[in-house]
Amino acid sequence: MAEKGCLFIVSGFAGAGKGTVTKQLVKEDPDIRLSISATTRDMRKGEAEGVDYFYISKESFEQKIKEGELLEYAKYGENYYGTPRSYVEQVLGEGKDVLLEIEVQGASKVKAAFPETIRIFVTPPSAKELKRRLVGRGRDSAEDIARRLSRAAEEAGEMGEYDYLLINDTIDQCVKDLHAIVAAERMKAKKQEDFISMIKEQLEETSKGE
Amino acid sequence: MAEKGCLFIVSGFAGAGKGTVTKQLVKEDPDIRLSISATTRDMRKGEAEGVDYFYISKESFEQKIKEGELLEYAKYGENYYGTPRSYVEQVLGEGKDVLLEIEVQGASKVKAAFPETIRIFVTPPSAKELKRRLVGRGRDSAEDIARRLSRAAEEAGEMGEYDYLLINDTIDQCVKDLHAIVAAERMKAKKQEDFISMIKEQLEETSKGE
Numbered sequence: 001m002a003e004k005g006c007l008f009i010v011s012g013f014a015g016a017g018k019g020t021v022t023k024q025l026v027k028e029d030p031d032i033r034l035s036i037s038a039t040t041r042d043m044r045k046g047e048a049e050g051v052d053y054f055y056i057s058k059e060s061f062e063q064k065i066k067e068g069e070l071l072e073y074a075k076y077g078e079n080y081y082g083t084p085r086s087y088v089e090q091v092l093g094e095g096k097d098v099l100l101e102i103e104v105q106g107a108s109k110v111k112a113a114f115p116e117t118i119r120i121f122v123t124p125p126s127a128k129e130l131k132r133r134l135v136g137r138g139r140d141s142a143e144d145i146a147r148r149l150s151r152a153a154e155e156a157g158e159m160g161e162y163d164y165l166l167i168n169d170t171i172d173q174c175v176k177d178l179h180a181i182v183a184a185e186r187m188k189a190k191k192q193e194d195f196i197s198m199i200k201e202q203l204e205e206t207s208k209g210e
Numbered sequence: 211m212a213e214k215g216c217l218f219i220v221s222g223f224a225g226a227g228k229g230t231v232t233k234q235l236v237k238e239d240p241d242i243r244l245s246i247s248a249t250t251r252d253m254r255k256g257e258a259e260g261v262d263y264f265y266i267s268k269e270s271f272e273q274k275i276k277e278g279e280l281l282e283y284a285k286y287g288e289n290y291y292g293t294p295r296s297y298v299e300q301v302l303g304e305g306k307d308v309l310l311e312i313e314v315q316g317a318s319k320v321k322a323a324f325p326e327t328i329r330i331f332v333t334p335p336s337a338k339e340l341k342r343r344l345v346g347r348g349r350d351s352a353e354d355i356a357r358r359l360s361r362a363a364e365e366a367g368e369m370g371e372y373d374y375l376l377i378n379d380t381i382d383q384c385v386k387d388l389h390a391i392v393a394a395e396r397m398k399a400k401k402q403e404d405f406i407s408m409i410k411e412q413l414e415e416t417s418k419g420e
Contacts, residue, residue, distance in 0.1 A: 180394050
């Protein structure tokens with residue numbers, strides 16, 4: 001199909017499981033690609049260039065910012081993280097879908113640049129469950145957990161701006177639900193203008209031929 | 211859930227298979243109901259009151275028109291067909307979804323009355339295939355088929371107004387695709403305002419409690 005792909009953003013509370021769910025989706029669906037972010041932080045053990053991140057220097061990152069080469073970016077501590085525009089545009093142009101996993105502020109910036117972006121917010125079924133998961137993964141100190149929960153309370157104010165709310169109760173169901181959203185968006189009439197023109201023409205010819 | 215249900219309209223070319231697909235969907239999903247039309251035509255063998263249609267007199271049909279009790283109606287030959295408003299409103303109010311199978315003109319009228327209506331257009335993959343199916347079902351004369359194809363050519367002009375295009379290549383895949391649309395629409399953030407308020411409150415309490 002010559003039609004452009006769909007751009008999906010997945011955001012959600014830390015601990016909501018969005019990483020697990022999006023990774024599973026792209027594994028199962030060859031027509032959607034996970035966008036790879038650029039970062040200035042060092043590569044960690046087990047990571048690979050162009051798989052986990054594009055690892056670039058601070059200078060080239062700042063150059064990219066200047067040139068408008070990043071759809072969105074943020075600085076955490078000393079390190080930049082951002083979404084390269086060229087990769088996203090290239091994949092969409094090939095008629096494949098792209099999925100960005102980014103936080104709420106970045107999502108608004110991408111939406112402004114690509115108004116047809118479809119935004120999905122992943123949330124656990126309750127705040128209690130979110131806390132249970134944050135404690136359960138054993139990565140964060142009590143202080144970190146408190147900070148994440150207070151961040152989540154702030155982010156919740158933005159949930160209503162998203163197109164879809166994906167309640168992550170079990171991973172399997174959540175992946176299925178995400179597939180349903182992706183499938184439905186591909187069926188949007190505005191994504192099938194080529195098909196509409198084709199069948200219109202065919203029908204006119206067929207009905208004249210009768 | 212106290213949230214109102216979604217209203218779906220399925221339209222499509224005669225011979226596109228929309229009847230088969232919608233019947234299968236409602237069989238598999240207990241949370242969606244097929245709306246039952248009212249008609250003034252006689253009950254046919256094998257049909258049942260309240261299953262195929264609500265069979266009413268011409269006088270009560272015209273009374274319902276006057277009272278605004280029909281979301282849309284049309285007259286074919288001597289007979290009226292229409293969608294009772296009260297049934298649709300009642301089911302939506304119970305938080306269940308409603309599916310109407312109606313033609314293009316009726317769909318615009320319902321959309322005007324319920325702006326949140328989700329419209330789905332069912333089409334075979336090509337005009338050739340549509341003709342093959344019309345011929346294959348052996349119901350129509352050559353003249354009828356010519357008329358249906360010319361009607362389809364006209365209706366094709368409205369396809370772009372629909373939200374979704376459902377290409378019916380095989381019934382099984384088409385039913386799956388329709389499930390995906392229904393599932394996705396239920397996940398729309400605007401259909402989950404109660405959930406958003408709930409988790410917002412919970413998160414505020416949980417993060418205060420830390």
